[in-house]
Amino acid sequence: MPSRLAGISEKILTSYEAVGGLNHTDRHNLPSKRAVDSLCEQLLQVLFPGFHDEHPIHKNELAETTRIRLEALAERLGAQIARSIRLNDPKATDENAAEVLLRFLDQIPAIRELLRTDIQAAFEGDPAATSDEEIILSYPCLEAIAVQRSAHLLYKEGIKLLPRMMTEWAHSRTGIDIHPGAKIGPYFFIDHGTGVVIGETCVIGSHVKLYHGVTLGARSFAKDDRGQIVKGGQRHPAVGDFVTIYPNSTILGGETLIGNGSTIGANVFLMHSVPVGSLVVYEEKQLRILEKSKPATELEWSI
Amino acid sequence: MPSRLAGISEKILTSYEAVGGLNHTDRHNLPSKRAVDSLCEQLLQVLFPGFHDEHPIHKNELAETTRIRLEALAERLGAQIARSIRLNDPKATDENAAEVLLRFLDQIPAIRELLRTDIQAAFEGDPAATSDEEIILSYPCLEAIAVQRSAHLLYKEGIKLLPRMMTEWAHSRTGIDIHPGAKIGPYFFIDHGTGVVIGETCVIGSHVKLYHGVTLGARSFAKDDRGQIVKGGQRHPAVGDFVTIYPNSTILGGETLIGNGSTIGANVFLMHSVPVGSLVVYEEKQLRILEKSKPATELEWSI
Amino acid sequence: MPSRLAGISEKILTSYEAVGGLNHTDRHNLPSKRAVDSLCEQLLQVLFPGFHDEHPIHKNELAETTRIRLEALAERLGAQIARSIRLNDPKATDENAAEVLLRFLDQIPAIRELLRTDIQAAFEGDPAATSDEEIILSYPCLEAIAVQRSAHLLYKEGIKLLPRMMTEWAHSRTGIDIHPGAKIGPYFFIDHGTGVVIGETCVIGSHVKLYHGVTLGARSFAKDDRGQIVKGGQRHPAVGDFVTIYPNSTILGGETLIGNGSTIGANVFLMHSVPVGSLVVYEEKQLRILEKSKPATELEWSI
Numbered sequence: 002m003p004s005r006l007a008g009i010s011e012k013i014l015t016s017y018e019a020v021g022g023l024n025h026t027d028r029h030n031l032p033s034k035r036a037v038d039s040l041c042e043q044l045l046q047v048l049f050p051g052f053h054d055e056h057p058i059h060k061n062e063l064a065e066t067t068r069i070r071l072e073a074l075a076e077r078l079g080a081q082i083a084r085s086i087r088l089n090d091p092k093a094t095d096e097n098a099a100e101v102l103l104r105f106l107d108q109i110p111a112i113r114e115l116l117r118t119d120i121q122a123a124f125e126g127d128p129a130a131t132s133d134e135e136i137i138l139s140y141p142c143l144e145a146i147a148v149q150r151s152a153h154l155l156y157k158e159g160i161k162l163l164p165r166m167m168t169e170w171a172h173s174r175t176g177i178d179i180h181p182g183a184k185i186g187p188y189f190f191i192d193h194g195t196g197v198v199i200g201e202t203c204v205i206g207s208h209v210k211l212y213h214g215v216t217l218g219a220r221s222f223a224k225d226d227r228g229q230i231v232k233g234g235q236r237h238p239a240v241g242d243f244v245t246i247y248p249n250s251t252i253l254g255g256e257t258l259i260g261n262g263s264t265i266g267a268n269v270f271l272m273h274s275v276p277v278g279s280l281v282v283y284e285e286k287q288l289r290i291l292e293k294s295k296p297a298t299e300l301e302w303s304i
Numbered sequence: 305m306p307s308r309l310a311g312i313s314e315k316i317l318t319s320y321e322a323v324g325g326l327n328h329t330d331r332h333n334l335p336s337k338r339a340v341d342s343l344c345e346q347l348l349q350v351l352f353p354g355f356h357d358e359h360p361i362h363k364n365e366l367a368e369t370t371r372i373r374l375e376a377l378a379e380r381l382g383a384q385i386a387r388s389i390r391l392n393d394p395k396a397t398d399e400n401a402a403e404v405l406l407r408f409l410d411q412i413p414a415i416r417e418l419l420r421t422d423i424q425a426a427f428e429g430d431p432a433a434t435s436d437e438e439i440i441l442s443y444p445c446l447e448a449i450a451v452q453r454s455a456h457l458l459y460k461e462g463i464k465l466l467p468r469m470m471t472e473w474a475h476s477r478t479g480i481d482i483h484p485g486a487k488i489g490p491y492f493f494i495d496h497g498t499g500v501v502i503g504e505t506c507v508i509g510s511h512v513k514l515y516h517g518v519t520l521g522a523r524s525f526a527k528d529d530r531g532q533i534v535k536g537g538q539r540h541p542a543v544g545d546f547v548t549i550y551p552n553s554t555i556l557g558g559e560t561l562i563g564n565g566s567t568i569g570a571n572v573f574l575m576h577s578v579p580v581g582s583l584v585v586y587e588e589k590q591l592r593i594l595e596k597s598k599p600a601t602e603l604e605w606s607i
Numbered sequence: 608m609p610s611r612l613a614g615i616s617e618k619i620l621t622s623y624e625a626v627g628g629l630n631h632t633d634r635h636n637l638p639s640k641r642a643v644d645s646l647c648e649q650l651l652q653v654l655f656p657g658f659h660d661e662h663p664i665h666k667n668e669l670a671e672t673t674r675i676r677l678e679a680l681a682e683r684l685g686a687q688i689a690r691s692i693r694l695n696d697p698k699a700t701d702e703n704a705a706e707v708l709l710r711f712l713d714q715i716p717a718i719r720e721l722l723r724t725d726i727q728a729a730f731e732g733d734p735a736a737t738s739d740e741e742i743i744l745s746y747p748c749l750e751a752i753a754v755q756r757s758a759h760l761l762y763k764e765g766i767k768l769l770p771r772m773m774t775e776w777a778h779s780r781t782g783i784d785i786h787p788g789a790k791i792g793p794y795f796f797i798d799h800g801t802g803v804v805i806g807e808t809c810v811i812g813s814h815v816k817l818y819h820g821v822t823l824g825a826r827s828f829a830k831d832d833r834g835q836i837v838k839g840g841q842r843h844p845a846v847g848d849f850v851t852i853y854p855n856s857t858i859l860g861g862e863t864l865i866g867n868g869s870t871i872g873a874n875v876f877l878m879h880s881v882p883v884g885s886l887v888v889y890e891e892k893q894l895r896i897l898e899k900s901k902p903a904t905e906l907e908w909s910i
Contacts, residue, residue, distance in 0.1 A: 006678065009712045012713070020716075032744065063317065064313075071309060088740065110315050110323075128504075128534065135464070141476065165741055173747065176475075180735060213519070214517065214802070216820075267554040268554055350619065354637060374612060374619065375612065409615045417626060420627070432838075437637060441768065444778065444779065516784070517820065570876045571875075
């Protein structure tokens with residue numbers, strides 16, 4: 002190795018000692034990003050057989066294919082669950098991880114039933130949707146909610162880190178950021194999706210439709226005596242049944258309730274509750290429509 | 305296979321029967337996501353030779369390379385077109401798909417001429433752009449519009465599903481969501497791009513510049529007698545020539561026309577038409593700028 | 608090759624001649640997108656050893672692994688730096704690129720120190736963050752800022768194109784778009800991230816927290832005598848220390864200064880400076896909350 006490069010390598014090693022960020026204390030305690038990428042793809046194959054495959058699956062191959070895929074998913078997912086558990090508890094045994102794994106896989110049929118309602122919500126909620134196949138094959142919301150509903154079960158088991166890595170994988174692909182802690186009812190549809198943020202302690206009812214850019218987020222953060230942000234607590238809004246929220250609206254706060262059947266217009270900023278059956282919009286009259294040919298000293302800018 | 309896993313596998317198979325989502329009735333009728341991923345990459349290589357390649361292409365290799373690539377693209381694209389057609393019409397022959405394919409490939413020069421104008425629009429519209437190479441190699445809007453202009457031709461041929469899968473592929477990579485049905489004029493530029501949504505029935509003129517987060521979307525949806533959303537119809541705005549729309553503005557409605565030469569400011573929510581040469585902004589005076597040191601009981605929150 | 612396809616191939620070759628976009632004049636002067644994809648992954652492995660790997664790294668393997676990775680990164684990055692330089696100056700020698708490369712690699716420890724502060728900012732700024740591992744493994748902002756801080760050093764060396772390709776790579780994965788020219792202080796945190804845009808000439812202080820959808824962008828663009836946009840110049844805002852900007856706010860302009868310690872609320876559109884310690888929000892009272900059961904002719908839409 003050229004000597005200058007060797008010198009730089011030494012400085013980097015010194016930096017590793019000084020600045021941290023290295024997993025050398027424990028052989029197997031960090032979930033792997035690449036493994037999460039693979040297991041999410043495998044999970045989607047098991048949830049939607051035939052839709053994420055290169056080649057079609059014949060009916061008479063289905064049982065065998067499913068067994069093979071389930072085994073592969075179980076192996077990879079089990080390993081990452083084990084790592085997540087040991088990250089917090091280095092003395093944890095593999096049995097604990099195995100139990101969590103089996104409980105999770107046992108709920109795959111239940112996840113699929115929820116996804117069935119989500120597909121229906123997408124078809125009914127989007128005039129551009131022409132078929133269920135179109136939704137499963139190309140709608141980003143379905144990928145995002147499939148991963149989140151799955152990660153949510155692991156979150157409820159108390160698994161740290163892995164559920165978040167799964168939803169961030171979906172976030173990277175879809176632009177939809179739903180924390181694994183969020184509780185989401187059936188018939189959930191996000192149209193377009195890019196920019197949606199749903200926080201850890203959100204509770205969302207049934208038949209809720211969101212557009213892109215909608216934030217269900219936290220308000221200012223309580224601090225403890227040392228000035229540190231308090232972790233945990235109910236920080237995010239609750240959204241009732243049959244609510245629609247149009248693009249780019251921001252709704253914040255752990256005490257904010259959006260009543261059943263409400264509609265929130267686009268680009269709304271809301272930090273308090275609204276009753277059942279509300280329609281929340283901005284006053285139209287403060288939009289100024291000016292003719293550019295007229296001199297207007299009050300214009301903010303000219304193009 | 306461990307017995308508990310075998311039991312879970314059986315339950316999943318039961319779920320497949322009960323909940324659907326399996327392509328077992330027809331061997332070849334579902335377009336493949338992986339194939340669409342590959343054909344979009346191949347298409348970009350053919351549209352922008354030398355820019356999506358690992359190694360440079362020599363002038364004297366160009367003819368041969370182009371023939372090889374065109375054959376590979378034709379094979380893959382033709383297969384996916386055929387699947388899309390048969391999904392709706394299981395009796396369709398391969399000849400129909402072959403004709404659609406050849407008509408599409410025949411328009412690649414025309415697509416490239418439009419993309420030439422889009423590159424020019426990007427260079428002129430962005431002070432940060434220093435070269436055409438920078439635009440082709442790194443600007444997400446170019447990838448998105450290249451895929452959309454291509455998918456649009458297939459959409460006009462009446463192909464279902466495949467065009468949408470292509471634009472959703474671009475959406476995943478760029479955060480730009482343009483439905484293949486949208487009609488977009490030349491010299492089209494989207495700066496930054498993340499969060500842009502352009503709906504199926506949008507009509508956009510020439511020399512239009514959009515910033516990130518801009519939505520050209522549909523208003524509320526008409527419902528038929530059974531309460532179902534009516535599919536189709538003119539639902540999205542029309543944007544004239546030489547229009548600029550700043551970040552995060554939301555413009556909705558099938559009867560909304562943005563007149564030629566207009567400018568829409570940032571974060572505007574607009575659901576009606578504006579005449580030629582308009583400048584649409586919000587009143588500045590409702591922005592409150594408060595000093596945080598002053599007690600303000602009316603403050604919405606404190607940090 | 609079928610004759611119709613051969614005819615199309617000929618037309619495409621003609622288009623290549625007529626419409627441009629082909630790198631045939633110089634063998635090695637275009638940076639490769641695929642190479643940039645690889646070198647960004649390698650860079651993240653060197654910056655965060657153990658976090659982007661399939662298998663854990665043992666402490667006694669660390670020195671050897673680091674040397675191997677550094678060599679591989681140096682080779683690939685050096686080649687792309689050389690291409691970027693030669694794109695602007697075909698007579699440039701490899702020595703110039705080698706010098707730039709070594710100066711860059713020499714600063715990896717310094718980049719890591721900054722990233723250490725960014726991780727701390729994320730942990731302190733997000734109640735949902737439970738560990739540093741969670742932040743490094745799954746927070747998109749860390750990937751984006753790691754790439755940007757690196758690309759920024761190359762930008763300051765005067766390298767064109769490659770820095771932009773690196774930040775656009777990160778943009779594609781995270782939805783966060785930060786130009787390599789932006790100067791960003793320590794303890795920088797972007798929560799969620801999707802839709803953030805930070806312009807080329809932005810200056811950002813220390814302890815700044817942004818939420819998703821925040822734009823620090825340019826205002827209208829000055830034009831020269833020929834009507835062409837003037838490139839360069841201070842076009843983007845300056846943000847002081849300890850500033851927090853909530854989701855989807857748009858702040859524009861090269862003369863716009865956000866004073867230290869200020870907070871900008873969500874969905875704000877701001878084009879002028881605010882003093883130290885400001886809180887900038889919209890008037891609440893123009894939000895209309897209507898009961899949907901009441902007839903309201905002034906309603907913009909009904910659902």
